[in-house]
Amino acid sequence: MFNPYKVREDFPILRRKINNYPLIYFDNAATSQKPKQVIDIIKNFYETHNANVHRAVHTLSQEASELYEQAHEEVADFIHAKGMEEIIFVRGTTEAINLVAYAWGLRNLKKSDEVIATLMEHHSNIVPWEILSKMSGFKISYAKVKDDGTLDYEKFENLISKKTKIVCVSHVSNFSGVINDVGKVAKIAHEYGALTVVDGAQSVPHMPIDVKDLDVDFLAFSGHKMLGPTGIGVLYGKGEILEEMEPFQGGGEMIREVAYNNKEGHCVIKWNDLPWKFEAGTPNICDGIGLMEAVKYLEKLGMENVQAHEGMLTKYAMQKLLECKNVEIYGPKDVSVKCGIIPFNVESLSSHDVALFLDNYGIMIRSGFHCTQPLHETFKLKSSARASFYIYNTLEEIDRFIEVLKEIEQA
Amino acid sequence: MNSVDTYVARIEETCGEEKDFIVLFKYDKKDEAITKILKKSKKEKSISTIIYELTYNSISFRLYATGKAIFRNLKNKDELQKVLAALLT
Numbered sequence A: 001m002f003n004p005y006k007v008r009e010d011f012p013i014l015r016r017k018i019n020n021y022p023l024i025y026f027d028n029a030a031t032s033q034k035p036k037q038v039i040d041i042i043k044n045f046y047e048t049h050n051a052n053v054h055r056a057v058h059t060l061s062q063e064a065s066e067l068y069e070q071a072h073e074e075v076a077d078f079i080h081a082k083g084m085e086e087i088i089f090v091r092g093t094t095e096a097i098n099l100v101a102y103a104w105g106l107r108n109l110k111k112s113d114e115v116i117a118t119l120m121e122h123h124s125n126i127v128p129w130e131i132l133s134k135m136s137g138f139k140i141s142y143a144k145v146k147d148d149g150t151l152d153y154e155k156f157e158n159l160i161s162k163k164t165k166i167v168c169v170s171h172v173s174n175f176s177g178v179i180n181d182v183g184k185v186a187k188i189a190h191e192y193g194a195l196t197v198v199d200g201a202q203s204v205p206h207m208p209i210d211v212k213d214l215d216v217d218f219l220a221f222s223g224h225k226m227l228g229p230t231g232i233g234v235l236y237g238k239g240e241i242l243e244e245m246e247p248f249q250g251g252g253e254m255i256r257e258v259a260y261n262n263k264e265g266h267c268v269i270k271w272n273d274l275p276w277k278f279e280a281g282t283p284n285i286c287d288g289i290g291l292m293e294a295v296k297y298l299e300k301l302g303m304e305n306v307q308a309h310e311g312m313l314t315k316y317a318m319q320k321l322l323e324c325k326n327v328e329i330y331g332p333k334d335v336s337v338k339c340g341i342i343p344f345n346v347e348s349l350s351s352h353d354v355a356l357f358l359d360n361y362g363i364m365i366r367s368g369f370h371c372t373q374p375l376h377e378t379f380k381l382k383s384s385a386r387a388s389f390y391i392y393n394t395l396e397e398i399d400r401f402i403e404v405l406k407e408i409e410q411a
Numbered sequence B: 001m002n003s004v005d006t007y008v009a010r011i012e013e014t015c016g017e018e019k020d021f022i023v024l025f026k027y028d029k030k031d032e033a034i035t036k037i038l039k040k041s042k043k044e045k046s047i048s049t050i051i052y053e054l055t056y057n058s059i060s061f062r063l064y065a066t067g068k069a070i071f072r073n074l075k076n077k078d079e080l081q082k083v084l085a086a087l088l089t
Helices: A004-008 A036-049 A059-078 A093-108 A127-136 A153-159 A182-191 A239-244 A285-301 A303-322 A351-360 A373-378 A395-410 B003-007 B027-040 B077-088
Strands: A087-090 A114-118 A139-143 A164-170 A195-199 A218-222 A233-237 A255-261 A266-271 A327-329 A341-346 A366-368 A384-388 B008-013 B020-025 B042-047 B051-056 B059-064 B068-072
Touching: A036 A059, A036 A285, A059 A087, A059 A285, A087 A093, A093 A127, A093 A164, A093 A195, A093 A218, A093 A233, A114 A127, A114 A153, A127 A139, A139 A153, A153 A182, A164 A182, A182 A195, A233 A239, A285 A303, A303 A327, A303 A341, A303 A395, A341 A351, A341 A395, A351 A366, A351 A384, A351 A395, A351 B020, A351 B051, A351 B059, A351 B068, B003 B008, B003 B027, B003 B077, B008 B077, B020 B027, B020 B077, B027 B051, B027 B059, B027 B077, B051 B077
Parallel strands: A114 A139, A114 A164, A164 A195, A195 A218
Antiparallel strands: A087 A233, A218 A233, A255 A266, A327 A341, A341 A384, A366 A384, B008 B020, B020 B068, B042 B051, B051 B059, B059 B068
C-alpha cells in the first residue's frame, strides 16, 4: 500500500528546516527532490564503476557501459517503448525538443509547411520552432485553449491541414496541470500525415505512460522532475523515424566509421546504431544511471499509486483553496482532468509576494510565468503562484499551506 | 567592495513586460541590511513583521524579514543599483 510517510523517509532533504519551519516542498513541477537511493547510486558509481562507456576493453568501462545501457532499457520499459534503440539520453526536455527541431525540422520543413503548437506549451516547445521558422520560413499556428484552460480540440482540428508537418503538444500543462488527450491529437495529426512532438515533462513523472498506446512520434521528458538528477533527460522517438533521421550533433560515440578518402580528400562517415547515433561525445553516464534508479523507485511505488496519491492531494488542496475568499484559481476546478498542479493568485498581492510570504514559513512554491507567457497572456495574468505536488507530499502539508495562505489573506 | 556587493547576494529579474526585481540579501548580512533599509526608508505598512511596505524617494518596495525585497516599476537594473546603494550605505 502506498504510504507517503514511509516514502518521505527516503528523502533526506525533507528533514530540513527553512526559517525554523519544517520544509514543505510544493515546487515539484519545477524539479523534484531526490531519494537516497538515487543519491547513493551516483556516489557509488563514482566510487566504484567510473569509466567512459563503449569501445574500451577494460573492466571498469565494461561495467559503466553495461549500467548505462541498462539505464536506457529501464527507461524504455517504463514508457513501454519497443526497446532502448528508441530512447535517446539528452540533457532534458528542452534539448530533446531541440534535437527534433534541428535534426528533423531543419531538414524536412519547407516554406510552404506548417507547424501547430498549442497556447499552453512551455516555452521549450515554442521557441525552438519559432527559431527554425525564421530560418526556414514555415508558418506556426497556435491552437487556443478554452476559458477553463483545457485545449480546444475543435479549434485545433480547424487549424490542421495537409500542410501541417509537426504538431507540438504538452501532455500535461505545466501551468494548469490540464491533461491533454495526446492520443487523440496524434490520431488527428497522423490522418494529415503530421508528426507529434509531445512534451511529457509533467506527465511521465506522474502517471503511467504507454507510448505504443498513445502512438505519439516523439516524447520528451526530464529526469530531474521524476526523482532523477539534473542534466539528464530523454527523447523517445519511434524507431523507424529515428532511423531515417540524420544526427543532431557530430562527434565521437555517434559514428561507426570515419574513413579518410585519400583520393577525394574528405572523410566518409557511417553513423552508429540507435540510440547512440544521437548521443554525440561522452554522454552523461552517471546521471543516466541515476535516472535508472529513479525509474526503478517509481516503478516500485507503482505509477497508478503515484497518480492516485497526487489526485487525492490535488482534490483536497482544490477544495481548501476554493474556500479561501481572496484566492483565485486558474484552470479547471474538476481535478479529474488535471494533474497535481494548481495555479492561483491572492487578491491585491503579486505572485512573488505570495511566494516570499510562504517562504518565510518554509513553504516552497513557484511564482512568475513558469515559462508559459502566452498562456498567462491568454488568461490576462501578469504572473501566477503555483503549487505542485508529488509522492512525498501529505494532507497535513496542504493544511499548513492553507493556514499560511489564510494568514496572507487576513494581512 | 561597495555597499551593494557587501549586502546583496543576487538580483533576480522576473520575465514579462512588467518586470519586478527580487533582491536576495546575503544570509549572514541580511539582518544588517534590513536594519539599514528600515532606517532609511518610510514604513507604510507592516504585515506580521514578515513584510514591510516601504517607500524611498517615491519608490515603493516590499522588504521581507527573510532577507529578500521586491522592487517594482523601476526603469532598469541601473536604477535599482542606485537605489540599493543609497539604502545600504
